[in-house]
Amino acid sequence: MASSMSVSRRRFGRLLARISGSRRQFSSTTSSISIDDQQQQQAQPQPRSLNLYSAINQALHIALDSDPRAYVFGEDVGFGGVFRCTTGLADRFGKSRVFNTPLCEQGIVGFGIGLAAMIVNEAAKFRYRSGNQFNCGGLTIRAPYGAVGHGGHYHSQSPEAFFCHVPGIKWLYRLSVEEVPEHDYMLPLSEAEVIREGNDITLVGWGAQLSIMEQACIDAEKDGISCELIDLRTLIPWDKETVEASVRKTGRLLISHEAPVTGGFGAEISASIVERCFLRILDAIKATVNY
Template structure:
């Protein structure tokens, strides 16, 4: 009982600290937040478009500025990270808030859970197990995914379906417009799979003959396929799903009811991939409007190959002839 009282008191203090975050309209932090958002969005007022790693760096600056409980840590984080997304953070916010960790992903995740919840436990089930007494709501895990040209069976994997199958997690991919301007060789690894807040899918290309759905780097492949299909008179509607859990069924359903056909494409293996979840749901919701079975163009059911990566990948030609 004494332990539970101590934990409840710690949670109340954490909640009080959260309420004191500087998000009020008149605060300097809020003004800085609005300014950075405008710049990152390429909005008016002299703002300009930025590439993805700069946008990530700005977002981390905002989080550390506005929330004294925020920390950034991981492999090589202290000097900027291998993709430079954390450049300058340690100098500005101190090495007690931005620091390197050992090369141990399990240790990083365990430390993050403990830091976010003040008790080390399974992050996704923490709220459920405690009867809503505690949660890991402050925990965000940002990680690379997907093929980069030489990653092989470890670093080129796309394990999003694994995380989608864990109740309690939110799984999100950064939206396609953010990748514009990135060099091809680093495109995939700059796309970060993030456990964070839900958001709505975006129709990035209007069409009338077929709906194409993807997320992350696969959107670039779908756009190329659409351009080739347009030469043959086929009008493709493309949807960037962005958030996988919870995914935006309404936007997809509305599109499929208009086009009558659906193709889902992702780099992960086809069996048990998240495309299967989309196909099953749309088959149930749009059965009378579908003119053909839902098609899936995905990775193969093998470990990700190193030398034979081009044969593994779901390319635009595979999308054109599923």
């Protein structure tokens, strides 16, 4: 990733907080609140700006510490992991809860499901077989994707469109840098974030591609073009309402993702917005991809 992209990625240090289903900011003192409220707010831990690896490590610590049923297992996770996301977990929680597996991704996911037939056939459809009476126990699969990290023709793929087609799977993309609270917190599914407000065109993206898109917004601003940039954050289910409201304002939409254009998730967004905003669209919807 070019140096200009890494600089723009730092701009994503935004406060994200969701406690018990309602958003609140972690620094919101005003002159109208009481002294007791001020003391309580001062006692609360302040969020820190973390890179993605540190945020994952902190989240895993919280999960293992707060839920005795939680386990972490995978290739080299006992030694800290290839990307150092599991550093210190085995030392703190023991090798019975944090342990290595053979070099076999199918075996890892199958073990997580319960020695079943992996993601699409079993994990996604587990609850349908019982009328929603049981499931896979909140299975979360974390994996790298895309060009960042130089994973070659295996790990650098972006297969989101394939998994978005499978009922029962929720698909999330996170930014590389965010401000996160010190302790356990929750974020809603299906809620996009408007990173940058604008009036001339709406840009929609997710994951690492957003750093490129933000730089494009900066370059376009020099030519007098005001871009509104939206981080979709969750692909399934995705926030149609936020994108629709933006397109109704700007009249134009550009979607960018790393996956191939044929069958890409951008086509799903385009089709939905055409249905919702047909009479408000001023120009053809565009999709920009890497290949």
